[in-house]
Amino acid sequence: MSDTIKALRLNEPFGLNNIEVTELDDPGQPAAGEVRVSIKASSLNFHDYAVATGAMAPESGRIPMSDGAGIVEAVGPGVEEFEVGDTVVSTFFPRWLTGPASISDFNNTPGDGIDGYARQVVVRPTEFFTHQPKGYTHAESATLTTAGLTAWRALVVEGQIKPGDSVLVLGSGGVSVFACQIAKSLGATVYATSSSDAKLERYKKLGASHVFNYQDDADWGDSVYKASGGRGVDHVIEVxxxxxxxxxxxAVATGGHIALIGVLTGNQGEVPTAQLMAKQARLQGIIVGSRQHQQDFIRALEASDIKPVIDKVFAMQELSEAFRYEESGQHFGKICLTF
Incomplete structure (x- = not known):
């Protein structure tokens, strides 16, 4: 065992030009209730980008990245859930184990309130991880912590999706692409928007039945509504x-569900409240999910043929380049890091 491990740190002034490759003391062996995990992969999310650029006001020296997947190297006394050699993936809210939403901040979220997974090894309590899906690579598993679980909770946990429902996904980031895959696997009809015809063709290959280029069609909400036969869609993944x-x-149906997941166009703005009320639709803010949600999601993945769509893979030390690629909006699905 080496005395040091490699890691990335965010330094002031925050920005993509100031992500430092550094060495840390090896975290050593796990105590009671802990596991030592060799991190093999992570994936990029808008939240990670906001932290790295300083928009989320991180502490100087913070180790970024909320998603981490790897191999258990050692277990502490009393640990029964994991064994040496198990493949595991991190949880976004390690203190939210089960039940209704109980957290409204990122104080204990890795890569934000506490140090994240842009490092070779971590020692954490067992609740910081779940098992990976059988047959998944580390990179594929790393896409589940934030993006995959958000889509699962929006559609399955909160949306109570059922066969025959309709789902609208906006854009081609990780959450939206996952939502398309989950919806199709559960027998729903998918509508998708993008500014790229090439990406809309990729959505068709994933099973989307109706696609809309929002640059060519500024009133795409009406277009979706008309394409649904004047009924509207049951679920909207609003990023x-x-x-x-x-x-x-x-676009939403009367009595439908809008999962408010992202704020890519800003943190606040006007809402047509009268129209929302007339639709009697449910607008719900969603931030990822609990550890139990993640375990349920992983069981569902093992019972399906869903594999994450990974657009591009970068090495850990190329994180700045990976964020710039994310910033460009060229990607379809997830961008991953391998260590």
Missing amino acids: GGPGTLPQSIK
Whole structure:
């Protein structure tokens, strides 16, 4: 065992040019209730980007990245859930184990309130991890912590999706692509938007039945509504925020569900409340999910043929380059890091 491990740190002034490759003391052996995990992969999320650029006001020296997947190297006394050699994936809210949402901040979220997974080895309590899905690579598993679980909770836990439902996904980031895959696997009809015709063709290959280029069709909410036969869609995966929410309300069915997941177009704005009320639709803010949600999601993945869509893979020390690629919006699905 080496005395040091490699890691990345965010230094002030925060920004993509100031992510430092450094060495840390090896964390040593796990205490009671802990596991030592060799981290093999992570994946990028908008939240990680916001932390790295300083928008989330991280502490100087923070180790970034909320998603981490790897191999258990050692277990502490009393640990029965994991064994040496198990493949594991991190949890976004390690203190939210089960039950209704109980957390409204990121104080204990790895890569934000506490140090994350841009490092070779961690020692953490067992609740910081679950088992990976059988047959998944480390990179594939690393996409589940944030993006995959958010889509699962929006559609299955909160949306109570059922065969025959319809789902609208916005854009082609990780959450939206996962939502398309989950919806199709559960017998739903998928509608998708993008500014890229090439990406819309990729959505068709994933099973989307109706696609809309929002640059060519500014009133895409009406177009979705018309394409649904004037009924509207049962579920909307709303990742844009104030800039897209009015169109999502146009698109949603009476009594439908809008999962407000992202704020890519800003943190606040006007909401057509009268139209939302007339639709009697449910607008619900969602941030990832609990450890139990993740375990349920992983069981579902093992019973399906869903594999995450990974657009591009970078090495850990190329994190700045990976974030710039994310920033460009070229990706379809997830961007991963391997260590």
